[in-house]
Amino acid sequence: MDSAFIDLLRRQLRVETTTEITADTSLRDLGMDSMRSIELLFGVEEAYDITLPDSDLNETTFATPGNLWRAVTAQLPQGSVAP
Structure with a gap:
């Protein structure tokens, strides 16, 4: 995870x-609810210029920063560095 991602969270x-905030921190413990998960999804997609596939839009992906970061980086072009 990079500092820009942590700042976004x-x-x-x-x-x-x-x-x-660590890779294993519970996003629910940080205040994640259904509305904030949608806001976070839009924020992540805009910040990293990606679209998360429907298969990543689940409780597991949004359970921890580490899980979400893996989903984000999987959508970045090969060899690119996150902003």
Whole structure:
């Protein structure tokens, strides 16, 4: 995960900068609900200029930052670096 992704999570979920976010942090514990998951989806797709496939739009993908990051990076062009 890169710092821009963590910053995006903080903004979308309205998480304090003092709260540690790791790959295994529960997004629900950070305030994720159904409306915020949709906002986060749109934010991620816009920030990384990708579209997550329907198969990734599930509770597992949105359970932790690490899971979501893997879904994001899987959609980036080969060899590209996340912004």
